[in-house]
Each structure stands twice: as structure tokens, then as C-alpha cells.
Amino acid sequence: MTLVSALGVVLSRSVVHSALFMSGSFLGVSGFFVMLNAPALAAFQVLIYVGAVTVVILFGIMFTQKPQVRRYRTIINRQFWAGFLVAVGVGAFLAYVLSAEDWGGAEAGNGPRQVGAFGRDLLGVSQGAEIFTLLYEVASVLLLVAVVAAIVVSRRKIGEGVDRGVRE
Amino acid sequence: MQTVGQQLIITAIPTLPALVFLVLVLTGRLLKENAQYVAILGVTISLVFSVFALLFVAGIVPGGGRPIEFSVNWIDLGQGGSFPMWVYIDGLAAVMLVVVSFVSLMIQLYSGAFMEGDKRFAWFYAVLNLFTASMLGLVLAPNFIQLYVFWELVGLCSYLLVGHWFEKPSARDAAVKAFVVTRIGDAALFVGIIIFWATTGSVAFTDISEAAQAGFIGGSLYTTAVILVFVGAVGKSAQFPLHVWLPDAMEGPTPVSALIHAATMVAAGVYLVARTYDIFVQSPAAMLVVAYIGGFTALMAATMALVKKDIKRVIAYSTVSQLGYMMLGLGLGSYTAGIFHLYNHAFFKALLFLCAGSIIYAMDSYNLFEMGGLRRRMPITFWTMLIAGLSLSGIWPFAGFWSKDAIVASAYEEQYYLLFGMALLTVFLTAFYIFRAIFLAFTGEPRTEPAREAAESPGIMTGPMMILAFFAIVSGWVGIPEGFGLPVRDYFSEFVHPSEFAAATLGHEAHAFSFALGGISVVVGLLGISLAYALYVVRPEWAGELAARLSWLHTFLDKGWYFDDLYGATFVRFAMWLGRAAREFDRNVIGGLVGGVGRGTLGTGGLLQRLQSGGVQNYALFILLSVLIIGVIVGAQYAAMVVGLIALATIAAFAVGNRL
Amino acid sequence: MPQIPTQVQEFLDTLVAAPPLEGYLVVGAILFAIGAWGALIRRNALVVFMCVELMINGVNLTLVAFADYLPNAGGLGVSYAVLVLAIAAAEVAVGLAIVLAVFRSRRTVNVDEVTSMRG
Numbered sequence: 006m007t008l009v010s011a012l013g014v015v016l017s018r019s020v021v022h023s024a025l026f027m028s029g030s031f032l033g034v035s036g037f038f039v040m041l042n043a044p045a046l047a048a049f050q051v052l053i054y055v056g057a058v059t060v061v062i063l064f065g066i067m068f069t070q071k072p073q074v075r076r077y078r079t080i081i082n083r084q085f086w087a088g089f090l091v092a093v094g095v096g097a098f099l100a101y102v103l104s105a106e107d108w109g110g111a112e113a114g115n116g117p118r119q120v121g122a123f124g125r126d127l128l129g130v131s132q133g134a135e136i137f138t139l140l141y142e143v144a145s146v147l148l149l150v151a152v153v154a155a156i157v158v159s160r161r162k163i164g165e166g167v168d169r170g171v172r173e
Numbered sequence: 174m175q176t177v178g179q180q181l182i183i184t185a186i187p188t189l190p191a192l193v194f195l196v197l198v199l200t201g202r203l204l205k206e207n208a209q210y211v212a213i214l215g216v217t218i219s220l221v222f223s224v225f226a227l228l229f230v231a232g233i234v235p236g237g238g239r240p241i242e243f244s245v246n247w248i249d250l251g252q253g254g255s256f257p258m259w260v261y262i263d264g265l266a267a268v269m270l271v272v273v274s275f276v277s278l279m280i281q282l283y284s285g286a287f288m289e290g291d292k293r294f295a296w297f298y299a300v301l302n303l304f305t306a307s308m309l310g311l312v313l314a315p316n317f318i319q320l321y322v323f324w325e326l327v328g329l330c331s332y333l334l335v336g337h338w339f340e341k342p343s344a345r346d347a348a349v350k351a352f353v354v355t356r357i358g359d360a361a362l363f364v365g366i367i368i369f370w371a372t373t374g375s376v377a378f379t380d381i382s383e384a385a386q387a388g389f390i391g392g393s394l395y396t397t398a399v400i401l402v403f404v405g406a407v408g409k410s411a412q413f414p415l416h417v418w419l420p421d422a423m424e425g426p427t428p429v430s431a432l433i434h435a436a437t438m439v440a441a442g443v444y445l446v447a448r449t450y451d452i453f454v455q456s457p458a459a460m461l462v463v464a465y466i467g468g469f470t471a472l473m474a475a476t477m478a479l480v481k482k483d484i485k486r487v488i489a490y491s492t493v494s495q496l497g498y499m500m501l502g503l504g505l506g507s508y509t510a511g512i513f514h515l516y517n518h519a520f521f522k523a524l525l526f527l528c529a530g531s532i533i534y535a536m537d538s539y540n541l542f543e544m545g546g547l548r549r550r551m552p553i554t555f556w557t558m559l560i561a562g563l564s565l566s567g568i569w570p571f572a573g574f575w576s577k578d579a580i581v582a583s584a585y586e587e588q589y590y591l592l593f594g595m596a597l598l599t600v601f602l603t604a605f606y607i608f609r610a611i612f613l614a615f616t617g618e619p620r621t622e623p624a625r626e627a628a629e630s631p632g633i634m635t636g637p638m639m640i641l642a643f644f645a646i647v648s649g650w651v652g653i654p655e656g657f658g659l660p661v662r663d664y665f666s667e668f669v670h671p672s673e674f675a676a677a678t679l680g681h682e683a684h685a686f687s688f689a690l691g692g693i694s695v696v697v698g699l700l701g702i703s704l705a706y707a708l709y710v711v712r713p714e715w716a717g718e719l720a721a722r723l724s725w726l727h728t729f730l731d732k733g734w735y736f737d738d739l740y741g742a743t744f745v746r747f748a749m750w751l752g753r754a755a756r757e758f759d760r761n762v763i764g765g766l767v768g769g770v771g772r773g774t775l776g777t778g779g780l781l782q783r784l785q786s787g788g789v790q791n792y793a794l795f796i797l798l799s800v801l802i803i804g805v806i807v808g809a810q811y812a813a814m815v816v817g818l819i820a821l822a823t824i825a826a827f828a829v830g831n832r833l
Numbered sequence: 834m835p836q837i838p839t840q841v842q843e844f845l846d847t848l849v850a851a852p853p854l855e856g857y858l859v860v861g862a863i864l865f866a867i868g869a870w871g872a873l874i875r876r877n878a879l880v881v882f883m884c885v886e887l888m889i890n891g892v893n894l895t896l897v898a899f900a901d902y903l904p905n906a907g908g909l910g911v912s913y914a915v916l917v918l919a920i921a922a923a924e925v926a927v928g929l930a931i932v933l934a935v936f937r938s939r940r941t942v943n944v945d946e947v948t949s950m951r952g
Contacts, residue, residue: 007860007864008860008863008867011863011864011867011868011871012867014867014871014880014884014887015870015871015874015875015880015884020877020879020880023883024879024883027883027886027887030864030887031886031890034893037857037860037894037897038897040851040852041897041898041900041901042901043897043900043901043911043914046911046914046915046918049915049918050918053918053919054890054918054922057922058886058921058922061925061926061929062879062882062883062925064929065882065929065932065933066879068933068936069879069932069933069936080875080876080877080880081875081876082874082875082944082945084790084791084794084873087873088790088794088870088873088874089870089874090822090824091794091797091801091869091873092797092866092867092869092870092873093866093870094801094818094821094822095797095800095804095865095866095869096862096863096866096867096869097817097818097821097866098804098808098818099862099866100858100859100862100863101817102808103855103858103859103862103895104855104858104859108854108902108903123911126909127912127915133909137909137912140912141916144916144919144920147919147920147923148919148922150923151923151924151927152923152926154926155927155930156930157930158927158930158931158933158934159929159930159931159933159934161937788944788945789944790872790873790874793872793873797869797873
């Protein structure tokens with residue numbers, strides 16, 4: 006399901022369809038996270054990606070497009086086949102290397118099943134995870150900066166008109 | 174040792190003209206015609222100092238009577254050693270100093286009028302002074318390296334002066350020819366110097382001579398080195414086979430010819446042989462070479478002078494011929510006779526050139542067959558030239574007689590009869606050609622308009638001419654041998670003589686003056702004059718008929734025994750071919766390489782430019798592609814993956830090729 | 834409960850058994866590759882954005898898979914994945930702001946038309 010949705014993102018003719026396929030893909034990944042003994046992360050994934058990111062992108066689409074279905078010519082550029090081959094190459098390469106490597110461990114069930122354990126990991130309180138205190142704080146700062154940056158970059162200058170729809 | 178004051182005076186002799194050169198180079202444009210006064214001042218002082226040196230060595234000045242010898246530390250490197258400049262003045266050098274500076278002074282006075290209005294007046298005087306300085310430096314040098322430095326400088330000045338009127342292509346070519354031909358001699362000289370230095374460890378003349386006596390150098394190597402040195406002299410003094418540059422060097426202004434190609438530079442070769450006489454006498458084979466080359470050159474050049482139309486070329490060949498005499502004298506062991514002739518020759522040959530220059534100044538032509546009847550219109554020139562001609566022909570009691578006769582006599586007395594015959598024949602020819610020139614120019618009727626209009630030259634030109642004429646008569650009188658019967662001493666022989674060692678090695682007995690031999694040479698000379706008189710004054714048409722009958726001989730002599738053509742066909746053609754080949758190589762190979770690099774860079778740049786499409790996705794594609802490639806290379810251990818990727822690439826190529 | 838046959842039981846067991854590590858990794862790699870492909874070929878900047886998100890998710894999946902399966906990792910991979918998630922969200926915000934700014938000045942979100950770096 007994840008992969009089919011991913012293909013849908015790439016190949017769908019409508020931007021909105023792409024966005025919806027994307028959130029489908031996110032949901033699939035979230036399911037993977039549950040299977041990998043990280044339910045808290047799965048919850049985060051759904052909340053943030055499916056919830057926030059998809060919505061933001063939809064907003065972006067709304068501001069910049071007339072939502073209509075287009076022909077393939079206008080949505081795909083000239084690198085179709087080159088990109089296909091390179092991507093296939095990279096994917097095959099990664100897949101092969103990762104599979105051929107000897108990981109020496111079956112499912113060990115190491116993921117943080119309990120939210121409490123997960124929280125302690127994240128905050129850097131538990132054994133062996135001390136660095137995460139710093140990382141956590143840094144992430145916070147980053148988010149702040151990102152918010153400010155987004156506001157600044159998308160500010161409307163004095164004298165510009167209202168958004169009036171798009172040029173095709 | 175000399176006092177500092179005396180050392181300064183001697184050092185000033187070559188340095189002053191060099192300073193004048195520098196001053197004129199820097200301020201020549203401002204001075205223009207006033208440059209001559211600066212120059213003449215410098216040379217006059219040099220002359221005075223040279224006379225002082227002469228008197229000192231002669232013993233007239235108190236404290237003298239022996240050769241001047243000192244060294245000045247030119248570059249002092251402290252621990253590393255120093256490069257001293259040595260000075261050695263004996264009788265020979267003192268005489269040369271006076272001769273060079275005196276003749277140079279006369280020429281510079283003369284040039285004031287002759288070169289009037291010339292575009293590069295100050296430069297002319299500057300190089301003239303540089304030449305004087307170099308020649309004086311050459312005279313003072315007691316070792317090969319110093320000599321070689323000034324030798325080259327003198328050659329350079331000759332090139333500059335012969336090519337003074339470089340707008341004329343013939344002058345340019347002549348200057349290059351002079352330089353290149355003398356260069357061949359210079360190269361040989363340098364090889365000789367190297368051999369001497371390598372075997373004896375020194376370059377000073379006395380050191381080498383002593384080392385040779387001690388047996389440091391073997392017989393044939395020694396002779397080879399000596400002959401190489403002689404080849405250098407051959408180049409500079411325009412002896413066979415390197416004589417071809419001197420006639421062409423007449424393209425330069427006449428004062429240049431008078432100074433350089435009569436009195437001084439060409440004498441440098443003879444001077445070199447004399448200076449290194451101690452080295453030469455130790456190789457009898459080399460002495461023979463010197464003598465025969467000298468004798469042959471004398472005869473050969475005299476024949477070439479017989480048919481020339483250009484008055485300057487007649488005198489040029491005469492110079493070559495007389496230098497041959499000097500070499501002959503030195504080669505035979507008559508050191509004093511050879512140098513005596515050098516000394517006398519300087520005066521009358523310079524005078525001859527100045528007279529020719531006077532005619533050219535008056536008539537603007539140097540073709541003998543355009544002149545005629547100038548006797549009445551230019552009397553001073555006529556009389557001075559006549560005096561010079563008589564001196565050249567060796568007629569008693571003019572100066573030339575004493576020295577030329579000494580050489581001819583010594584050839585007989587040393588029993589080199591072939592050389593004696595050649596020398597005597599040359600006396601005849603010499604008298605003939607110079608009087609041919611004189612008669613053609615001064616007697617008869619004017620042949621062209623300029624000849625009719627010719628007027629005597631200004632005083633500043635005739636003044637030096639008259640002074641030189643005076644010397645052309647009396648300069649020989651300081652060397653009248655005792656046997657002649659006059660109560661005068663042979664001052665010259667006492668003053669200029671080979672070292673005791675050389676005299677001992679040569680083992681000649683002193684011969685008294687022989688009236689018979691002297692008489693023979695005078696008679697032969699008079700014969701030559703009368704033949705010239707007959708052919709050019711009494712019956713001019715005979716000359717024309719003779720030329721027509723023997724036209725093959727005439728052409729042969731006129732073309733200089735075809736030497737120029739011979740050299741041109743062999744060496745010059747080869748050198749030109751080499752030059753062309755080098756030029757083509759440079760143009761095509763090197764130029765092509767450079768051009769190719771440039772074009773290649775441009776081309777590659779053009780190709781790479783297409784990579785920068787401006788599209789971000791294009792860039793991302795290339796990034797990913799590179800990642801893939803790097804991954805493949807790094808992960809080459811996974812053979813299967815590599816194979817798979819290669820398969821993928823092949824399919825990709827097909828796909829792209831078929832535009833799927 | 835009725836007795837289920839052994840093969841069916843085994844089949845059902847395999848259905849609910851944990852997949853091998855390589856499975857997760859391959860899926861992550863393919864997800865990444867698809868995302869890469871899409872990022873390279875779509876003309877619409879927003880769709881390119883979405884494909885980049887796909888790539889990030891693929892990586893996250895790989896990370897969490899390792900965290901779960903490798904005993905020595907200590908389960909920290911999940912925490913890393915959370916941080917990646919947060920950063921990706923921030924990146925979406927800023928990136929979209931940029932797209933909007935570009936849109937305002939050029940009235941287009943077509944990537945092919947923003948070629949001022951052409952050289």
C-alpha cells in the first residue's frame with residue numbers, strides 16, 4: 006500500500022490527487038512503525054505528517070493552482086526516462102547492499118514499546134541516550150527558527166496586490 | 174709599483190671614452206651636434222694620458238723605464254675571492270695606446286663635418302667612443318679573458334657602426350656579415366682559450382707561456398690551441414678565409430672605415446699575435462701557418478683590389494693585404510717589423526680613408542669612374558692622398574718604406590723564398606692599384622657633373638688629413654735601422670721588441686740593413702706606379718681593352734675570387750635553411766600546440782557549458798547519478814550488484830537510443 | 834474452536850510472524866527510489882516537495898527498522914526518527930514559504946521556468 010501510494014504521488018495527473026496519495030503513503034509508513042514496536046512514533050507520524058504536512062501542502066496548492074487535471078506532457082519534464090533509470094539504479098543498489106549485508110540479528114523487539122521508555126529516551130534521561138537532551142533542545146530551536154523564517158519569507162511586501170489566482 | 178696617481182691616469186685611458194659613451198647615450202638627444210665637443214674632449218685627455226704612459230715606459234718620465242703593471246680589484250667578494258682587472262703596458266702596448274687614441278681623435282674631428290646633419294649624430298659619437306674605450310681596454314689586457322671581453326665589445330661596436338645607416342638594407346646585411354664572420358673567429362679563439370685554461374689553469378699570457386715551456390701542454394694540442402687563437406685573429410683582421418666581411422663593411426660611414434677598418438680593430442688580430450708572441454714562438458708549425466696565411470692573403474687581396482670601381486673597396490682590400498703583410502712579418506719572426514708596419518699603416522691607411530671620405534663628401538659618389546680631374550679642384554685632398562699612396566707603396570723615404578721593406582727583406586733573409594716572391598709581387602700590385610685609384614680620381618678630365626662641381630672639404634676635415642699626412646711621412650723615421658748610415662738610432666726596435674725568451678727561441682740573427690733588398694722593393698714599387706700611369710693617364714684606352722680581353726680574369730677578381738658566392742652557396746644557404754626550418758617548427762609545432770591548447774580549452778568549456786542548464790532537477794539528476802557511480806565503485810565487492818547495474822546501464826543505453 | 838489444519842496454521846503463523854529485517858529495508862529503499870524519481874521528473878514544485886517527503890519517510894522507515902532489529906542499537910533509532918520527523922516538518926514550512934514567494938514574483942510554480950542559474 007505504501008509503495009503503490011508512492012507511485013500514485015509521482016504519476017498522478019492532479020496535484021490534489023498527489024497530495025492524497027502522499028498521505029496514504031504516510032499512513033502505510035505509520036503502520037510499519039507500529040509493526041516495529043514504536044507505537045508512539047506511529048502516532049506522531051500520523052499527527053504530523055498526515056495531519057499537518059498534508060494540510061499545509063493542500064493549502065499551498067490552494068494558493069497556487071487552479072485544481073484541474075492536466076495532460077502528462079505538462080506535468081512531466083524531459084528527464085522521465087533518465088530519472089527512471091537513475092532511480093531504479095539507486096534503489097536497486099540500496100536494496101541489494103542492504104540485503105546482502107549480514108545484520109546478524111532477527112527481530113529482537115528492541116523498539117520502545119512503552120511510551121514512558123520512549124519519552125525517557127527522547128529526553129536523554131535513560132541509560133545511553135544522554136546526547137538526546139541536547140538534540141531535543143536543538144530541535145526546538147530549529148522549529149522556532151523555521152516558524153520565523155516561514156513567516157518572513159512569505160511576507161507580503163508593501164504595495165503588492167492580493168493573490169489573484171494563477172497563470173497557467 | 175705605481176703610485177695611485179699614475180694608476181688613475183692609466184685607468185682613465187679606457188674609462189674616459191666609456192664615460193663619454195654613457196653621457197652621450199643619455200644626453201645625446203639634447204646635445205645633438207654638440208656631442209662632438211664632449212667626445213673630442215674625452216679622447217684628447219685619453220691621448221694625453223696615453224702619451225704619458227708611453228713616455229713613462231720609455232723611461233723619459235722619471236721613475237719609468239719599465240713596463241707598467243698593476244691590477245685593480247674590480248669585484249671584491251671578500252671570502253669568495255675577487256676579480257681583478259689587470260693592466261700591463263710594455264713598449265708594444267704603449268705604442269698602440271697612442272696610435273689608437275690619436276687616430277680616434279683625428280677621426281672624431283673629421284666626423285664633425287662629415288656626419289653633419291646625420292639623424293643619429295650623437296649616437297654615432299657615442300658608439301665611436303665606446304669603440305675607442307674597448308680598443309684601449311683590449312690593448313691593456315694581459316690575460317685572455319680580459320682580452321676576450323674587449324674583443325667582443327670591439328666586434329659589437331663594429332656591428333653598430335657599420336650598420337649606422339641601417340635604413341639601407343645593404344648596410345644592415347653588411348653589419349650582420351661582419352659580426353657573423355668575426356664570430357666564427359671569436360668562437361675559435363674561445364676554444365683556444367679554454368684549451369689553454371684547462372691545461373695550464375691560468376689565462377694570463379705570461380703564465381701560459383711559462384707553463385708551455387715547462388711542458389704542461391703537449392705538442393699537437395698546443396699547436397692546435399695556438400692555431401685556434403690565430404683563427405680568432407684571422408677573423409678580426411680579415412685574413413683568408415675570413416676576409417669576406419671587410420669589403421662589405423665599407424657600407425658604414427667613411428670615418429668608421431678609417432678608424433675601425435684601417436687603424437684599430439683589424440689591427441687587434443695582429444696585436445693579439447704580438448701580445449701572445451711568447452706562446453706563438455713555442456710552436457713553429459703555428460708560426461708557419463701565420464706566415465703563409467699572411468703572405469697568401471696579402472697577394473690575394475691585392476689582386477682583388479686591381480679591378481674595383483668603388484674607391485673605398487680598393488682601400489678596404491688594401492687593408493686586408495697590408496694586414497697580411499703584418500701577419501707575414503710576425504710569422505717569420507720579425508716581430509719588430511710586423512709591429513712597425515702596423516704602426517705606420519695606421520697613419521697612412523686612415524689618411525687614405527679620410528681622403529676617400531673627402532671625395533665622397535664633395536661629390537656624393539664613390540665610383541672611381543665618375544671622378545676625374547679633381548687635382549685642380551681639391552688640392553689638399555690630392556696632395557695628402559698622394560703622400561699616403563707613396564707611403565703605402567713603400568717608396569723611400571716615406572714611412573711605409575721602412576716597415577714594408579723590413580718585412581720583405583726578412584722573408585728573403587729567413588730563406589722563405591716563396592713568401593719573398595709573393596711579398597714582392599704584392600708590392601708591385603699594391604703600388605699599381607693605389608695609383609690607379611689616384612690617377613683615375615685626380616687626373617684627366619672630370620667625367621661627370623659632380624666631379625666638375627667638386628670643392629675642397631672644410632678645414633675641420635682637411636686639418637686631420639694634413640696632420641695624418643705629416644705622420645705618414647715621418648712615422649717611419651723613428652725606426653730607421655742603423656745600417657742605413659744616418660746618425661739616428663732605431664728607437665722603435667729598442668722600444669718594441671720581442672721578449673728575450675722569444676728572441677732566444679726564434680734564434681734569428683740580426684741582419685743589417687740591406688741596400689740591395691731595399692732598392693729592389695723601391696724599384697718594384699716604382700714599376701707599379703709607372704704601369705698605372707701608363708694605363709690610366711697616358712693611354713686610358715689600353716685599360717679598357719685589357720679589361721675586355723681578359724674579362725674572365727676581370728670578373729674573377731672583381732667577384733673576389735668568388736669567395737662570397739662560395740660561402741653563400743654553402744654556409745649561408747645552410748644557415749638560412751636552418752633558420753627557415755626553425756621558424757616553421759616554431760610556427761607549426763609550438764604555435765600549433767599553444768593554439769591547440771587554447772582551442773581545446775574553449776571547446777571543452779563550450780561542452781561543459783551545456784551542463785549548466787539552470788534547471789535544478791537536472792542538477793539533482795546528475796547528483797544522484799554520481800552517487801550511484803560512487804556507490805558502485807565503492808561497493809564493487811558486491812559483484813552481482815555490479816553486474817546488475819551494468820545490465821541496467823546497457824538497457825538504459827538501448828532505451829535512450831531508441832527513444833522509448 | 835474447530836481444529837485448524839497444521840499447514841493453514843503454519844501459513845497463518847507466517848502471516849502474523851515478524852517480517853525479516855531485509856524486507857523493511859527493501860521497502861524503505863524502494864520508497865526512497867520512488868521519491869527520488871518523482872523529485873526528478875515532476876514539473877510542479879509542490880509535487881516535488883511531496884516526493885521529497887516520501888524520501889524522508891523511506892529513510893525514517895529504515896532507521897526505525899534498524900532500531901528495532903539490532904540488539905546493540907538500544908532502541909535509540911526511534912528517537913532519531915522523531916527528530917527527523919520534526920525537522921522534516923520544519924522544512925515543509927520553510928519550503929512552502931519559499932514556493933509561495935517565488936510564486937508571487939513569477940506567477941508560476943513550474944520548476945522548469947525558474948532557470949536563472951543557467952550558465
